[in-house]
Amino acid sequence: MKYTGHTFVYGDDVDTDVIIPARYLKTTDAAELASHCMEDIDPAFVEKVQSGDVIVAGKNYGCGSSREQAPIAIKTSGISCVVAHSFARIFYRNAFNIGLVLVECADAAENFSSGERIEVDLEAGHVKNLSQGKEFTFKPIPEFMLDLVADGGLIPHILKKQK
Amino acid sequence: MGSTITEKIIAAHAGVDEVRPGQMVEVKVDLALANDITAPLAIEVFREAGVKEVHDPDKIVLVPDHFVPNKDIESAMMVKLTRDFAKEQGIELFFDLDRMGVEHALLPEQGLVLPGDLVVGADSHTCTYGGLGAMATGMGSTDVAGIFITGQTWLKVPESMKFIYRGKLPQWVGGKDLILMTIRDIGVDGARYRAMEFCGPTIESLSMEGRLTMANMAIEAGGKNGIMAPDEITREYVEPRAKREYTFYQSDPDAVYVDVREYDVSGMEPQVAKPHLPENVAGVSTLKDITIDQAVIGSCTNGRIEDLRLAAEVLKGRRIASGMRLIIIPVTPAIYKTALKEGLFEIFLSAGAVISPPTCGPCLGGYMGILAEGERAVSTSNRNFVGRMGHQKSEVYLANPAVAAASAVTGHITSPNDL
Known part of the structure; x- marks a missing residue:
């Protein structure tokens, strides 16, 4: 799997309250949630994001509330993958459960500016900054998480095991 | 090599003698919890899976508390969806407005979470129940929908950090101050993926309320769970409330911790x-x-x-x-x-x-x-x-x-x- 797009770069400790503020949690409608994605720290995000784009962030991305509406909003907005120095654990589970791929890569987190071209190659295990011609390797995604994604998320994975 | 409380509870629910940090295990869940923000999403996921009945309706608790009493039409619809699901599935632990409270205060008070339990909630502050000596952790709606279906979930056994508090707490200083001071020390990702075990003389004399407050904010340091060893204070709180058996687990003296921190709290201010x-x-x-x-x-x-x-x-x-x-x-x-x-x-x-x-x-x-x-x-x-x-x-x-x-x-x- 390979993802290519433009980057949206954020710092450390991006919490799920700013990814999708609680005032919009009155619905489970994915498109409605996506229309408010990142609103409180990057009001321009929703207008600028294009299908395939990648969020690049620092440490502890997705900390705070367990709201699964956060990865849903990100995925539905068109973001193909999130690359961060590290992820908060509930967000990590939630993202893979709904099929949003996360990549832990500390070097990448420090070497991107917003709007640069990025390529994330899951098989090769690298993140490329196409605008700067730099390449960074990341530690492989755990096999268990890749199985989830291959099965289409947690629920299809469970149902398959039950058969 | 000994085990921590967290490891012992996980092992007991995985049906094995012992587990080690980093190990992936399937565990039985004693109680799965969701609220008016997370339950509707879990219910949608459950319905999409095409499953007709939940694994065990008596092990599911639904507490609409975030936007309740309903703040607007959309919130009312989310609560109605949850109420209808509870009725359809025979979930008696649906807390409607007549007996509803904020979930993490309500469940311990009602004796629904007990020492030694393994609890998963679609709410990040589910870690509160560690104050009772339970292993409790927050997950998302899909994970909880999975528990609705199978009664089980997967866990990566966390490494444990030990926090030892000594000294008598000054007036106006309590559990909130201890946990804020701890988060200041280790940072908002200082316990990421880890169990936070709170102990020491100060904790041994801390009230149940103070313990619940501390465990509640383990997530604010990124922790998977926060936990205190159950003792007489726990027993006094739990005994009149419990409607089933419970188990007190203690960490072994030779249990392994990735980090041990000690604090003298005697001169501390709020x-x-x-x-x-x-x-x-x-x-x-x-x-x-x-x-x-x-x-x-x-x-x-x-x-x-x-x-x-x-x-x-x-x-x-x-x-x-x-x-x-x-x-x-x-x-x-x-x-x-x-x-x-x-x-x-x-x-x-x-x-x-x-x-x-x-x-x-x-x-x-x-x-x-x-x-x-x-x-x-x-x-x-x-x-x-x-x-x-x-x-x-x-x-x-x-x-x-x-x-x-x-x-x-x-x-x-x-x-x-x-x-």
């Missing part, structure tokens, strides 16, 4: 977390110049009876500052009733406070006390992220109930000692 992260903690005396518009006393962190008694002690015979708004939220019906009976409402109302029915309300910027642009609040809740209590340009300072009450009296952040 702690306050400044915007916009719970790790931005400072002593209350350094923040005297911070003026506030609103004070909130409530939430799953500090809305229990002990918290309200502390607030009343400070507010008795006093009046809040001109232009100040003080919102007090007793977080369960039982707490509400006790506060009323003990005369606390008389004190609160005379001081100029308003008293809300149980709800998470303003803690997450839902309703019942939303901040306008440029406004500042002191709150006994657990998060002070950007926009958490309202406008993106509002600010939240986190503190204990006595500090919140004292600050409401003066109009700026104040230690009760300075009143």
Whole structure:
């Protein structure tokens, strides 16, 4: 799997309250949630994001509330993958459960500016900054998480095991 | 090599003799929990899976508490969807408005979570129950839908960190201050993926309320769970409430910890977390110049009876500052009733406070006390992220109930000692 797009770069400790503020949690409608994605720290995000784009962030991305509406909003907005120095654990589970791929890569987190071209190659295990011609390797995604994604998320994975 | 409490509870629920950090295990879940924000999504996922019946309706608890009493039509629809699902599936532990409270205060109070349990909730503050000696952790709606279907989930066994507290707590210093000081020390990702085990003489004499407050905020350091060894204080709390057997687990003397930290708390002053992260903690005396518009006393962190008694002690015979708004939220019906009976409402109302029915309300910027642009609040809740209590340009300072009450009296952040 390979993802290519433009980057949206954020710092450390991006919490799920700013990814999708609680005032919009009155619905489970994915498109409605996506229309408010990142609103409180990057009001321009929703207008600028294009299908395939990648969020690049620092440490502890997705900390705070367990709201699964956060990865849903990100995925539905068109973001193909999130690359961060590290992820908060509930967000990590939630993202893979709904099929949003996360990549832990500390070097990448420090070497991107917003709007640069990025390529994330899951098989090769690298993140490329196409605008700067730099390449960074990341530690492989755990096999268990890749199985989830291959099965289409947690629920299809469970149902398959039950058969 | 010995095991920690967390490892022992996970092993017991995985049906194995022992587990080690990093190991992936399938565990039986004693209780799965969801609220009015996370249950509707879990129910949708459950329906899409095409499964007709939940694995065990008696092991599911549904508590609409975030936007309840329903704040608007959309919230009402989410609660209705949850109520209908509970009825259809025979889930008796659906807490409608007549007996509803803030989930993490309600479940221990009702004896639904017991020592030795493994509990998963679609709410990040599910870690609160570690105060009872249970292994409890937050997950998302899909994970909880998976538990609805199978009664089980997968876990990666966390490494454990040990926090030892020594010394007698000074007046007006409690569980909230201990946990804020700890988060200041290790940072908001200092316990990421880890179990936080709180122990030492200070914890051994800490009330159940104080323990629940501390475990509640383990997630604010990134922890998978927070936990205290159960003891006589636990037994006193649990025994009259429990309707089934429970198990006290203790860590072995040779259990392995990735980090051990010790704190002397005897000279400590109340702690306050400044915007916009719970790790931005400072002593209350350094923040005297911070003026506030609103004070909130409530939430799953500090809305229990002990918290309200502390607030009343400070507010008795006093009046809040001109232009100040003080919102007090007793977080369960039982707490509400006790506060009323003990005369606390008389004190609160005379001081100029308003008293809300149980709800998470303003803690997450839902309703019942939303901040306008440029406004500042002191709150006994657990998060002070950007926009958490309202406008993106509002600010939240986190503190204990006595500090919140004292600050409401003066109009700026104040230690009760300075009143």
